[in-house]
Amino acid sequence: MAFNDAIAKLRALTQTNVQQGWRYCNGDIPYPVATQPQSWENWSIAQLNEKDYITWSAGRQVIWLSQRFLVPQNLQGYPLSGLGLRLVLTWWAESAEIFVNGQLVQEGDLFDSSTRILLSSTVVPGEEFAVALRLLSPGHDIGGLMRSQILYEATNDIDPGFVADELTVIQKYSASFNPEQLATLAKAVAEIDWDMVSQRTEFMRSLTRLRQQLSTIENSNFRIQNSQNSIHMLGHAHLDLAWLWPVSETWEVAVRTFESVLKLQQEFPDFTFCHTTPALYAWIEQHRPDLFKRIKQQVAAGRWEIVGGMWVEPELNLIDGESIVRQILYAQRYVQKTFGQLTTVAWVTDSFGFCWQLPQLLKQGGIDYFVTQKLHWNDTTKFPYGAFWWQSPDGSQIFSLMSPPNVAGVMDTNPITMASYAIDWEIQTSLKEAFWLPGVGDHGGGPTRDMLQVARRWQKSPFFPKLEFTTASDYLLFAKRGLLAKVSRLKVSRLKVSRLKVSRLKVSRLKVNRLKVSRLKVNRLKVSRLKVSRLKVSRLKVSRLKVSRLKVSRLKVAGCIENLSVGSLGEEEIRTDERGGGKGQRQTTNNIPVWNDELYLEFHRGCYTTHADQKRYLRRCEGLLYQAELFAALKTIATGQAYPKTELEEAWKKVLFNQFHDILPGTSIPEVFVEANQAWQEVEEVTGEILEESLNAIASKITLPPPPKPNAQAIIIFNPLNWQRSEVIAISIPVSIPVSIPVESIEWEVYDCFGEKIVSQVSHDQAQEIQNHHNNNDNLSYSQIELLFLASNIPSVGYRVFWLCSNDVELNIELRPSNRFPIPDSRFPTPDSRFPIPDSRLKIPDSRFPIEDFVLENQYLRVVVDPETGELSSVFDQVNQREVLSGPGNQLQAFEDSGQYWDAWNIDPNYADHPLPATELIGIEWIETGVLRKRLRVVRQLMRSQFCQDYILCAESPVLKITTTVDWQERHVLVKAAFPLAIDADYVSYEMPCGVIQRSTRPQTPAEEAKWEVPALRWADLSDQTYGVSLLNDCKYGYDAQASQLRLTLLRSPTWPDPETDQGIHQFTYALYPHQGSWHSADTVKLAYQLNLPFLSLLWSPANSSVVSNNVSNNSQPSLPSTGQLLNLSAKTLILMALKQSEDIPDQWILRCYESHGESANLSLVSDLGLKVVHPVDLLERPISLSEASSDEKLVKIEPWKITSFAVESII
Structure with missing residues (x-):
């Protein structure tokens, strides 16, 4: 009997496909009726499509399926009495409810979409189970029952199905790595005594003899556990903070998931689990302190790992660099404070692509590893690497892992699935150690008891890779070290070397065939196991050469290479020339491939555009947070007023939460965006207030120049960007005038701080029509004027005073707090709103x-x-x-x-x-x-x-x-x-x-x-x-x-x-x-x-300085000039990202910038507030050495594309 036929015959002894046996009823009916077998007689037999699926209509339509399962005496002659019985199901439904003998035994959904229901632990022939399924189709897709199977198994011993899986695993490993062993395997399987099938004890003895024979065959690798193959497991439960459910439901699902994990960890002492998202832990800490205490205990015991590295798992194509910094900063500070350790693993399995600067940002945030699986979703190409160095434009590298696919969905412990993945992993990476993440995700859930029981069973099989639980950080360190060690086992074909210079090369097990070398210079070369044939060398200079067992053929290398390290090349033909690896080219560093490019997801391209309101709120709130922090910091430095640290951090965390990868991309249900928009608007309000208060406080320190006319009103133009700029600015002026004077008759003049008149223009944009309201009580007209003028040469993060004058009309320019710093409303008009131009005006x-x-x-x-x-x-x-x-x-x-x-x-x-x-x-x-x-x-x-x-x-x-x-x-x-x-x-x-x-x-x-x-x-x-x-x-x-x-x-x-x-x-x-x-x-x-980030305008009068907070330093007199430069980086290509108060040292400030052109820059702070660099810090604001400082201590060299942070102080 052929090998595959034998496998199929073994499985048929314990497994039965029952897809064709279902009856169905469309539409919802009462549960007591639908779950009773007598109701099923009039139901029709469900038909299968070409894929053997049962399908029904989209649009949240209900279908009931029913079937009776009668336990026979045997399957294909194999006795069943005493075996366990499971019903294996896979569906595509928004909700699934499974009833056995009238009782609800399990529920599922689109994410928890498969199960192995235990119908009986010890069946008795003649026993019957009445099963009913209530399935609700997705709103956007047809529903489907894709698999239904009856499975008999011996839970504490082997059974024919288990042996069939073992043989399948052996066959897969042999076909991939030792194909010469397939004949031996087939010969051993041919000796199964099929005549004894009806005698279960004798037949199982035959299978036991087969297993013993496979274990002892000389020079075979059938005992996979003895071949250093292993699968490292880590329980996982991807949990989207919002998607097809609101955030409030997420909290409930998280509680259920975490309670389930903790309960299973009591039953399975070796079971380890990981989870991301400090924002979620913070909610648990606040609302379920009892549960949080148990989680902390497991973290301390090393059985619960905090991964993620960011406040949420964000969308990483659309948010700006400072947002990524804050994702890391607030996440790492929370984890450090709460759990006593930093996260070393960035775990973003479900985000829709990853920007090229992410490795640099992660490394600066104390993170050593990056893990995703999302590029498995590519619609065009297969991502070439499983484990690799991911490199940013500045040269920063992070060890990265493409985890098994479907981590965000359901990953069970099916042995064939795990073994197949482990084989593919070894072929791709040469690592015999694979990583597996069992659990139910998207809507939470985590590993099930059945998953862990299956894993425990397969831990006992000698024909399966060693199964052990681990942590992500331990596995990643293990994998990195394993790949680095592969350099000691190098095999290359077709080697041709010209002008090769190598220093300190250490290689073991190198074989060379047809080697031709010209002008080779090697220092400190140590090679073990050297074998060379057809060697031709000219101009060879070698010092300290030690070689044994070297095998190489057909490698062509041109040019001069220093610190060469090559490995895991197999039989490839390698060509290296003098050009360095550029973006996207596949390079190798320390035997690990390098990806020097973005990680572009070839899928989900609409997420850059969908739900434009989220994108607009994002850009606006990022800008407001930057400006509010910047001017709040400058206010505190200039006046001594308190810095609003708590308010800004709370605002940041709202923005970070809304950057979650199903909120910001616009891929959630409507309820999610109602909550998100409320949070965005709260951020706008608080940052607007902070910004207004900060500008007023700074204005109170500015010495105004003499006004050009008695009725002149001061206008202070602030520049939030770190370079001098000139632009036409439009300022909104609220005024009140006697109703007898037409607004249009007023002539406006603008003067600079030197008293020179400059060109101005009243806007006639009737999209923002002049608001003219008459108050009968005071006989005044209240108007809103928009005035344009060219604000020239506004210094870097600075300001300049201008003067606003009108003709001889007596004006009352309103300086109410709500108008001193007008922030345009970013809220979207309602659908009933009309365009700024009335239809009657359209020509x-x-x-x-x-x-x-x-x-x-x-x-x-x-x-x-x-x-x-x-x-x-x-x-x-x-x-x-x-x-x-x-x-x-x-x-x-x-x-x-x-x-x-x-x-x-x-x-x-x-x-x-x-x-x-x-x-x-x-x-x-x-x-x-x-x-x-x-x-x-x-x-x-x-x-x-x-x-x-x-x-x-x-x-x-x-x-x-x-x-x-x-x-x-x-x-x-x-x-x-x-x-x-x-x-x-x-x-x-x-x-x-x-x-x-x-x-x-x-x-x-x-x-x-x-x-x-x-x-x-x-x-x-x-x-x-x-x-x-x-x-x-x-x-x-x-x-x-x-x-x-x-x-x-x-x-x-x-x-x-x-x-x-x-x-x-x-x-x-x-x-x-x-x-x-x-x-x-x-x-x-x-x-x-x-x-x-346009200019900010402030209508200012010293008489109104009383609205500024009294919480100021003793020196409250004006001390700033009429034109001020509060912060200048003195380098054309440096972009200021943030100026904020230090998290731990209130008297220090964190300045962050990046080099934007790909060329070196020298940072030198110039500031009217006397700011100076104290020392560089990382993203977590930990001091680092000033190794890149020039001989002039006031200059700091910043390398191309580098993101750099500094602690700064004021010396005034």
Whole structure:
């Protein structure tokens, strides 16, 4: 009998497929009726589809399935009496309820979607079990029962099914590593005494003899446990903080999961478990202190491991670098304080891709390892490595592991599944030790008792890898050391070496065939077991050479290589030349492959765009937190007022929570976003208050220059960015005037701090109409004026005083606290809101205007808007005298975007094949034509939706802004803003957290082709050798590019899991920035920051200083000049990330910055507040040596792409 036939015959003795035996009833019926066998007689037999599945309709539809199971005397002649009986099920249903003999025995859902129900521990022939299943289909998909099987097993001994699994494992290992042993295995299996099947005792003796024979065959590796093969297990329960359930349900699931784990740990003393998310532990600590105390005890005992390294498991493509820092900082501080240890493992198994700077950030946060499984989800390529060094642009490396797939779902302890994975792992990595994470995830659950019982059973099998529980940190250390040790066993084929210089190379077990070497110089070479054939060497110089058992063939190496380490190459042909490994190239360091690129997930590309409200709130709150912390710190340094540490930390933690990988990407149910939006708005409120209070406090220390006129009102313009800048600013002025004076008759003047009059302009943007309210009691009119002027040369993180004057009209400029620092409201208007221009004002001309009527022009750009379409017909660079566009610019391109199972997550890969009709222009008119700002409004119709866009060109600015308000009413539609460009570029550059990444515009490999939609933060840039164009944005994250085109993804409209995703009003801005040279020389990084963090304006009068807190230092007199530079890093390419109070030393401040251009920079602090560097710190604010300081102690050298933090103090 053939080997596979024997395996199938053994399984048939204890296992039966029962898929064809189910009866069904569509629709819900009362439980007492549905679970009684007499009700089933009229139910129809369920039909199987081509996959042998039972399926039913989508949309949360109920189906009842029923079947009676009668225990026979035997299966295929094998007696069953006394064996255990299990029902094995796998379903796809939103909920599953399983009844046995009328009793509910188990529940499940989409995530806990399989089970092995114990029907009886010792069956008796003739015994019957009546099973009913109530299954509810998902709202977005059909339901399915994919597997149902009856399984008889001997729990304390072997049985035919168990032996069949053992033989399958042996066969898999032999086929993969020792194929010459397959004949011996087949011969041994052929000796099974099938005639004794009906005599269970005798037949089992036959199987026992087979096992003994396999154990003793000389020179075989059938005893896998003796071959150093092992599977290291760690219990796991991935728990999404929100997804298809609200956050409140997460807390309940966490409690159930953790209580289950603790109970199982009492029953299984070797069982270890890990879990992430300090935010979750903090909730347990507060609300269930009894449970938390037990968890802490298990952590102290080494049986419960805290992994994760971040406050939640966040979306890591969209959040900025400081957000990642705070994820790490607050997580590590909580874990250190609560559990007495730092987390060494970043565990982000389910996030949707990982930015390239993450290794540097993790390493600076005290984290040594990175683990994910998400790249198993790739739709185009297979990620090449299981264990690897992941390297950031600055050279930081972290040892990384691609864990087994489906960690976020269900991983059981099925022996065939585990062994197959262990074999694949060994083939991929050469490690005989695999890592396995049993448990139910997504909606929590953790390992089940059955999983642990199965594992315990297989721990006793000599034909299975050694099974042992471990921790993630122990396994990762073990794996790293194991890979590093592989350098001692090097086998290479076809070696050719030219000009090879090696220092301190130690190799053992090296075999060389046909070696040709020219000009070889080796120092301190130690090799053991050397075998060489056909050796030809010229100019050989070797010192301290010791070689034994060396085998190499067909390795070609050119150039000069220092500190060479090569290993695990098998029979590959290796070619190394003098060029260093660049981004994405597969390199090797210390025998471990290096991935020097982002970890791009070839899936879930729609997450960059879905639920635009979450993206807008994110960008805004990140900016507000940066500014609130910055100016609160400067306030405390300048005035001695208290720093709002608690309020800022609470705000940060709300933002960090909302960065969870199913909230920020927009892939949850509607209830989740109601809670998330409330948290965002609370952050806006508290940071706005802190920022307003801080600016007022700093203003109280500023010495005002003499006013140019008696009625002049001081305006202080603050710059939150760390470089001097000049921009047109719009300030909102609340005034009250006698009702007899028309607001329009007032003439406004602005003066600089030297008393020089500067150009100003009253805005006539009727999208923000002047608010004019008459109060009969005081005979005054209350108005809100928007005034424009050019705020020039505002210092780095500094300010400048200006003066506001009017003509002889007596004005009362209101300085109420709510108006002193106006923060535009970021809350989205309700769907009933209308566009800023009333419909009656939309001009739909009968005859087209001359094209000159729609031209925006300054010294940098001449922009022509097409009166037929509202698109850009020309953008002419007046400095470089060239046309920017190669076709109509700002095309609103819409496409069908449907048919994806993961609706909110995935853009249809074939969306480009399904374009929708072009937009129709329904209105165009000038809003402003002043000397400081020109503003042209176009309104376009896209099916049921309207786009109202203002083209804005300001004086002294090379940037064309496009402010957009959309009433979005589409379903399954994707819309992009497209800019065909007169450029031909091989690469496109995108901003990522704390850096820039290049991606190809001419994809050559499947991996490059898979990047047809990519994430970016504030900008993308397409540049050739001499010229380029940057596309900036204030809250969008999805881009795509070709050699001559940039596109920004604006909106999409999936319907699952939120059926109303993105319906309603959206507001955002993007901008076109043509420039000479590269993005480096054009300062694209800075202009993108400026779009997102405009100047802050403060109407100020010393008479109002009483509103400033009295909690100030003794020196409360003004001490700052009228133009102040509070913080300057004195390096063009350094970007300030944060200035905040030290977590542990209140009198010290943490300054963090990153190098943004890929070139070295020298940091030198200049500050009117006397700030100086004390020493560098890591992200956890622990001191590190100032090893990179230059000879001038005031200068600190910062390497390319480096993120650097410092403790600073004020010496004033």
